[in-house]
Amino acid sequence: xxxxxxxxxxxxxxxxxxxxxPAASGSSDxxxxxAALADVRAAITTIVSAENSTATSPVPYHRAARRAIAxxxxxxxxxxxxxxxxxxxxxxxxxxxxxxxxxxGAVASLRQALRERQMEDxxxxxxxxxxxxxxxLGRTSQTGVLGGLxxxxxxxTLGVPDGGRVVSAxxxxxxxxxxxxxxxxxxxxxxxxxxxxxxxxxDFGVQRLAVVGHRLMLYTAAADESAALCRKVAAASDPPPxxxxxxxxxxxxxxxxxxxxxCVACHGVNLQGTAAPAVAGTAFLSGAKQNTWxxxxxxxIVVDNMPFSDPGSLTPKQYAEVMAFLLAxxxxxxxxxxxxxxxxxSFAAIAIAPPPGAHPDNAALGTCTVR
Amino acid sequence: MIRSNGxxxxxxxxALLSLASAVAPATVRAQGSTPTEQDFMHASTDTxxxxxxxxxxxxNRYAALTQITPKNVLELKRVWKYQLSDDAPTETAPIVWxxxxxxxxxxxxxxxxDAQTGKLKWEYSDNPHVIxxxxxxxxxxxxxxxxxxxxxxxLVALNAETGKKVWDKVEVADxxxxxFTMAPVPYKGMLLLGVSNGDWGGIGNISAFDPKDGHRIWQxxxxxxPGEPGHDTWSGDSWKRGGAAVWSGVxxxxxxxxxxxxxxxxxxxxxxxxxxxxxxxxxxxxxLDISGAKPTLKxxxxxxxxxxxxxxxxxxxxxxxxxxxxxEEKLVAAADKAGNFWILDAATGRLVHKAVVSYQQGxxxxxxxxxxxxxxxxxxxxxxxxxxFDPQTNVFYVPSVSECGLWKSPGRVTYIAGQFYLxxxxxxxxxxxxxxxxxINVSTGRFAWRYNFNLPAVGGALVTSTGLVFTGxxxxxxxxxxxxxxxxxxxxxxxxxxxxxxxxxxMGGKEYVVVASGQPGNQMVPELSKKxxxxxxxxxxxx
Numbered sequence: 001x002x003x004x005x006x007x008x009x010x011x012x013x014x015x016x017x018x019x020x021x022p023a024a025s026g027s028s029d030x031x032x033x034x035a036a037l038a039d040v041r042a043a044i045t046t047i048v049s050a051e052n053s054t055a056t057s058p059v060p061y062h063r064a065a066r067r068a069i070a071x072x073x074x075x076x077x078x079x080x081x082x083x084x085x086x087x088x089x090x091x092x093x094x095x096x097x098x099x100x101x102x103x104x105g106a107v108a109s110l111r112q113a114l115r116e117r118q119m120e121d122x123x124x125x126x127x128x129x130x131x132x133x134x135x136x137l138g139r140t141s142q143t144g145v146l147g148g149l150x151x152x153x154x155x156x157t158l159g160v161p162d163g164g165r166v167v168s169a170x171x172x173x174x175x176x177x178x179x180x181x182x183x184x185x186x187x188x189x190x191x192x193x194x195x196x197x198x199x200x201x202x203d204f205g206v207q208r209l210a211v212v213g214h215r216l217m218l219y220t221a222a223a224d225e226s227a228a229l230c231r232k233v234a235a236a237s238d239p240p241p242x243x244x245x246x247x248x249x250x251x252x253x254x255x256x257x258x259x260x261x262x263c264v265a266c267h268g269v270n271l272q273g274t275a276a277p278a279v280a281g282t283a284f285l286s287g288a289k290q291n292t293w294x295x296x297x298x299x300x301i302v303v304d305n306m307p308f309s310d311p312g313s314l315t316p317k318q319y320a321e322v323m324a325f326l327l328a329x330x331x332x333x334x335x336x337x338x339x340x341x342x343x344x345x346s347f348a349a350i351a352i353a354p355p356p357g358a359h360p361d362n363a364a365l366g367t368c369t370v371r
Numbered sequence: 372m373i374r375s376n377g378x379x380x381x382x383x384x385x386a387l388l389s390l391a392s393a394v395a396p397a398t399v400r401a402q403g404s405t406p407t408e409q410d411f412m413h414a415s416t417d418t419x420x421x422x423x424x425x426x427x428x429x430x431n432r433y434a435a436l437t438q439i440t441p442k443n444v445l446e447l448k449r450v451w452k453y454q455l456s457d458d459a460p461t462e463t464a465p466i467v468w469x470x471x472x473x474x475x476x477x478x479x480x481x482x483x484x485d486a487q488t489g490k491l492k493w494e495y496s497d498n499p500h501v502i503x504x505x506x507x508x509x510x511x512x513x514x515x516x517x518x519x520x521x522x523x524x525x526l527v528a529l530n531a532e533t534g535k536k537v538w539d540k541v542e543v544a545d546x547x548x549x550x551f552t553m554a555p556v557p558y559k560g561m562l563l564l565g566v567s568n569g570d571w572g573g574i575g576n577i578s579a580f581d582p583k584d585g586h587r588i589w590q591x592x593x594x595x596x597p598g599e600p601g602h603d604t605w606s607g608d609s610w611k612r613g614g615a616a617v618w619s620g621v622x623x624x625x626x627x628x629x630x631x632x633x634x635x636x637x638x639x640x641x642x643x644x645x646x647x648x649x650x651x652x653x654x655x656x657x658x659l660d661i662s663g664a665k666p667t668l669k670x671x672x673x674x675x676x677x678x679x680x681x682x683x684x685x686x687x688x689x690x691x692x693x694x695x696x697x698x699e700e701k702l703v704a705a706a707d708k709a710g711n712f713w714i715l716d717a718a719t720g721r722l723v724h725k726a727v728v729s730y731q732q733g734x735x736x737x738x739x740x741x742x743x744x745x746x747x748x749x750x751x752x753x754x755x756x757x758x759x760f761d762p763q764t765n766v767f768y769v770p771s772v773s774e775c776g777l778w779k780s781p782g783r784v785t786y787i788a789g790q791f792y793l794x795x796x797x798x799x800x801x802x803x804x805x806x807x808x809x810x811i812n813v814s815t816g817r818f819a820w821r822y823n824f825n826l827p828a829v830g831g832a833l834v835t836s837t838g839l840v841f842t843g844x845x846x847x848x849x850x851x852x853x854x855x856x857x858x859x860x861x862x863x864x865x866x867x868x869x870x871x872x873x874x875x876x877x878m879g880g881k882e883y884v885v886v887a888s889g890q891p892g893n894q895m896v897p898e899l900s901k902k903x904x905x906x907x908x909x910x911x912x913x914x
Binding site for chain 2: 265266273274275276277278283286287288290291292293297300301304305308309310311312313
């Protein structure tokens with residue numbers, strides 16, 4: 001914590017700047033959320049100041065409770081509902097729904113408090129209401145992530161003020177200051193490094209600070225989730241690299257005939273194994289992947305140990321053809337260079353795993369037919 | 372013993388009901404649907420069922436059944452057959468209880484069949500990822516459940532009445548090199564189960580599991596670790612992938628709580644230079660005291676020290692009382708893939724007799740880069756379903772294989788997870804690919820008779836008290852011999868390869884003999900016809 005503050009100070013950063021102004025209707029999501037936060041804070045202050053007074057009459061207490069009800073019910077709840085009503089799902093929807101429930105709970109407790117005859121009962125109700133309000137405001141959880149309104153504010157685009165520069169969280173910011181976002185998540189605020197003073201709102205939640213290039217990066221609790229989303233988007237948009245072509249179709253066809261003669265008794269006509277294990281398809285490839293087999297491993301098994309009753313009995317050309325058939329059956333693409341008759345050092349770096357972009361002819365088994 | 376009465380059925384129904392509400396204690400649930408501890412203790416005299424893989428704890432496939440005799444065996448007919456959906460090598464030891472036959476297939480399917488009609492009651496289809504040779508040798512039936520140990524290292528409990536999964540737990544330390552093929556053995560509230568990993572780079576163990584939830588009660592490793600006696604029989608770190616798997620059945624003497632096991636070959640199978648020493652307890656029989664919280668070794672006898680040919684003692688131990696030089700002695704029999712049959716003193720492990728039952732040659736060599744021939748090969752000698760003893764003739768009956776192999780080892784080995792850890796290759800088959808059914812006089816250790824087959828013989832043996840001994844052949848023939856003379860009395864072509872051991876039982880006043888058959892798998896030899904009617908269960912009875 002001390003380290004964080006020191007870094008912030010070094011960056012000439014001023015935390016806890018201007019409080020956001022109450023939102024007017026038609027204002028931005030950021031302003032609405034900030035106004036809701038201000039409402040909750042105001043309600044808490046109202047109740048706590050009355051509690052701290054020395055009045056013996058119930059009047060000032062009741063007045064405070066009524067005022068808090070008005071602020072929460074007419075302010076915060078309305079604003080949160082405004083944010084929730086429009087679209088079904090935003091990254092902050094679940095969080096705000098939780099906050100809303102806590103706000104409604106607080107209002108109910110305060111209304112109950114007004115009906116109590118005994119001071120003790122009043123205080124119990126108000127204590128419950130305060131706890132609900134704190135929850136709605138947001139408390140740091142065990143994982144260090146804020147919940148409630150502040151949580152939504154500090155990890156989603158709700159935290160981006162009007163006019164703030166928004167950039168994609170998936171790459172470095174092109175200019176600063178900038179808010180890095182993806183899919184409604186707020187990943188970071190990038191600031192210039194140096195003596196310039198920058199004001200950051202009181203509810204911007206910094207989880208981690210880092211200096212990247214000439215920028216100070218204030219990463220939020222949503223930074224990791226955002227990075228994962230970026231990877232997913234990248235994986236979906238970039239076509240997967242095609243597996244290397246390791247054999248020719250003619251080899252695979254020749255290998256198919258050898259397999260039918262020498263291997264099929266134990267490995268089965270559909271290559272799923274009868275007495276021996278499967279040698280192609282989903283079951284085989286998932287096992288190979290789990291055991292981190294390389295093409296070199298697979299070739300060693302075939303060439304050194306097979307056929308089971310007469311290992312080493314095929315010619316190098318035939319073994320290469322069987323390898324071609326196995327690769328083809330596992331949906332590796334054919335090419336123009338034949339599978340070599342002797343092992344290659346590069347084989348150790350080629351993983352035996354479901355080949356990228358494969359389209360099995362037999363979807364259930366995950367195998368391909370040689371054509 | 373009457374088992375199929377209405378009250379018991381009612382109890383079974385109640386058990387199902389209570390299972391659904393999950394409130395009844397297991398003891399209530401267990402009654403009726405599965406055998407009790409008392410039933411297991413008295414299995415040797417029980418003729419109405421077959422509740423342990425090799426009939427009873429002795430491991431001797433001997434049943435005091437009297438209906439089928441040498442006189443009437445010619446009339447024996449197949450009364451039903453059931454075609455298994457999983458067509459592969461079939462080695463299951465049928466378990467028979469309360470009118471149901473429980474069998475398994477190579478890829479861990481479990482079938483509950485009506486013993487009278489062969490009608491399917493339920494089937495459990497697992498189809499796990501196979502790293503090895505697909506094989507399963509049967510189930511355990513206890514505590515209201517059927518237990519199967521699978522090719523991907525799971526122990527699975529199924530409701531014995533419905534086949535629905537009760538629990539499922541991974542029980543091996545490394546699923547890339549360890550798996551299960553043996554039938555779990557219920558013993559005094561535990562399930563005893565050995566791990567198969569002897570050619571894939573693991574080390575063996577036998578463990579006791581709680582049938583209620585699968586938690587491990589104890590584990591005994593077959594390769595001694597640092598500081599344990601026998602550790603110095605392994606050079607360097609070779610013990611860490613030393614093998615000595617527990618592939619097959621076990622024998623137990625409940626009176627002394629002694630567990631007998633024959634442990635598998637050392638690894639890498641064909642490269643001895645990287646594991647100098649005798650490599651205990653590979654290729655050994657061990658007798659463990661399992662009365663305490665952890666097993667303790669009583670004695671061991673190593674059949675082949677420092678084996679370099681995968682010649683492990685595949686035959687499950689058989690505990691029996693035989694006459695040696697006119698004196699009755701408690702003995703334990705074993706046999707290995709090198710073609711040796713062994714009789715040891717059950718109390719001390721002292722060697723009583725050794726008989727050679729397969730063609731042997733070149734056994735002193737080690738595989739090298741050029742290759743050399745030794746006999747038998749890895750599928751030779753005595754295989755996984757072993758033999759049986761007849762107390763009336765004082766003769767032990769065991770099938771054997773005469774096959775030779777050309778072994779090669781490049782002189783180096785690399786461990787690849789999920790693959791053979793051999794330091795060479797499985798041998799090329801070079802013949803003669805024949806078999807024998809051997810009758811060995813326990814008193815002298817010499818042959819009483821031998822019956823020669825044109826093909827390897829791996830089908831196990833079953834003795835009934837009328838002086839009949841049954842065995843199956845690779846070509847699908849199921850045979851009955853006169854135990855005394857060795858005369859072939861009856862032969863029936865089941866249609867597919869028999870590698871499995873037979874079981875027999877009485878039901879509704881009739882004696883039944885049951886045997887599984889299927890694909891030859893790695894027992895395939897060029898001389899065997901490729902014609903095969905698929906995997907099936909055949910049940911025989913007199914008309």
